[in-house]
Amino acid sequence: MTTTSRTKRSKASVPSNDPNSALLKTRQGRLTVVILAVLPVFLFLVSLALGRYQISLNDVGRILVSTLKPELAADIPETARRLVLRIRVPRILAALLVGGGLGVTGAAFQGIFKNPLVDSNILGVTSGAGFGAALALLLLRPMWQVQLSAFIFGMLAVALAFFGSRMYRSSPILVLTLMGILVGSLFNSLTSLLKYVADPLDTLPAITFWLLGSLTSITWDDIPILAAITVLGTVFLWAIRWRLNVLSLGDDEAKSLGMNPGRLKIGIIAASALVTAMAVSVAGVIGWVGLVIPHAGRIIVGPDHKKLIPASVSLGACFMLLIDDVSRSLLPGEVPIGVLTGILGVPILIVLLRKNRTGW
């Protein structure tokens, strides 16, 4: 959290007539940007070296370059090459994409719901996806079908919450929040029902393990679509960063500032739901990222979505990667990610809330 204290000091030293965002104009501000940009890359490289099979950072670098110049890694055992390129790289990429996606959608949802205690699961995506995965696992479907089912039910949950809220004329944000909670509870109950009827020796452990979240089963096959949806969704949210600011003031003010909050929100909800559903369908149920990351982002760069969106992507990706690193190095077996995000997320959120200089 050194970045936090640095930014705090930088805010005090901002010249009062600074016409642009303070971030790029001061030394500390520029440092924050560089750290946020470089940290994921640095962690990516370090994580490749981590694991029960020891590979030095130097070798990792050579293995990566060897994909272009094979002669460089001639002396490195084939096992290490395969382990890095076939297993660690896709897994780490997935961690970055899932974390970045959950972080950025959390920020977007908090913005449009005008509520800093909302996360990516506010419209029931995760609960719906959990049910979808549990259903496919119960029916003993192959992994790709489990992911597809999770994705479809995740989107179905959002659609139910969204169109359900349309039945009411007034106070749409409140009704939408309520509908999201209701749909989430419904799918959680249905998932419990599936667990109840599942075979306790075979499918029940599979369902339970999936619901706890894991990146173990990631292969290169998962990466293209995960990357495509996450990047597209993030680019969309980045593109409308200014509108997110105005929307976070509330519908009436957004309207009086020339916006169409209804249509914008549909776009934001659709994009965020796609990214979240995608992340959950490959990684399982992962909580806390979408709640904690935007908070950390606001403390470091402020509430302006122009800076908050990229900061949330970077912080989310780093957080997820660190969690995954801990998950695969802490114990001989793996600690489920969903468990770790909770165990680490709670104390982090408590610290952030204490440092938070917001009004609430």
Add this chain to the structure above:
Amino acid sequence: MGLEARGIHFAYTPDKPVLQDVSFDLEPGELLFILGRNGSGKTTLLSCLNGIFSPTSGEVLLDGRAIGSYNAVERARKIGLIPQLHTPTFTYSVREMVLMGRSPHLNLLGTPGKEDQAVVDEALETVGLVDLQHRPYTQLSGGEQQLVLIARGLAQKCDILLMDEPSAHLDISNQYQVLEMIDQLSKQGLSFIISSHSPNNALAYAKRVLLLQKGRVMAYGELEETLTEPLLSAAYGLKTEVIYKKENGTTTPRAILPRRPLAVSPETLKDPDSDLSCILERSCETPQLVLVTGLSGAGKTTWCKGMVEQARAKGLKVCGLISPAVFKDGWKVGIDLMDLAAGESRRLANLRGEILTGVGTPKWDMDPEVMAWGNAILAEKPDCDVLVMDELGPLEFFRKEGFVNGLTLLDQKKFRAAFVVVRSSLLPFAQQRWPYAHIVTA
């Protein structure tokens, strides 16, 4: 050019109209105040002007074009909204808040550029918040927050700013600061429509006033035509007085205040300087109605009795009804009804059951025959100088029972002077019914 509303109607549900036939126009640089009670439709009217609602019928013309034909961005370049103070969820800086005013000038995916920053600089300079621009908006005082929102409206570069309750939650010094800023901006050609709960601010700053009552325009025009005692009294359902001050040879209205009941004893009426003394001198030109009010046990009936004695001592003829309580061992056990003209008294009500020492609300068994007798006395125009009625209660006001003939006498002004006892809770209804009445508390 400017804004013109023609016969706006609006209803959230078809059977409950919120606005009915509201028309006005706004000239450039004008400061129009919208006044009215809570729920009279002020905020709804602003929302109709701002495109948040569209009127169910009638039209709003902006620069001669129907406002519905503007898209959101075009409209936002003409009309801005300065909302009521509220705390945003996220702590944007002052500068970021003002920068949001540039939204209607940006394209769909745009963010503010150098020119927008320059506009923001100018707006911050105008309202004098340059030094606070990097402070979190939420840490500012209410007055400063209001100025930030005004700066945002300026950055929006529109012609008309709508303001919802700019003086709410502000102390008078902050109100003054904000309203003076608005006044100066209007002198530079910016128009304001201000919905306000403060007729005094309208008196000080408005060019014209739109007085709303239950969604209808009660009065619209210059201050002298709109901020008058009868109109304000009717619009707020409250006896209101306008206080004038003589300064440099001219007399100007300076304050609008609710007129509180006068705490006078019947003896005060003897004072020749008293407004009410004419009642006891037979010299009033128009019928005079005095509402005698006070809480239960405050002495309303005693007040009337004192008045009756005085009037009789002056040789005036008194008629009507009073209902003195009948006491036994210090407890009120019954109510008599006395016809003042004939001097005849009959028992109107008896306490039901045992006397319970101060426990619960006493229940009264009313005698319908005596009630009808009393009502019959009030049936015709009384042949007397002073009419006394003790008392008119919920039975008469809401159920049209009891001494309902008394209400008719008062409505038709069939009296020269009348003293009517009304309990405090019913005073607003009585005032609304007879806005010309004097009020005294027992």
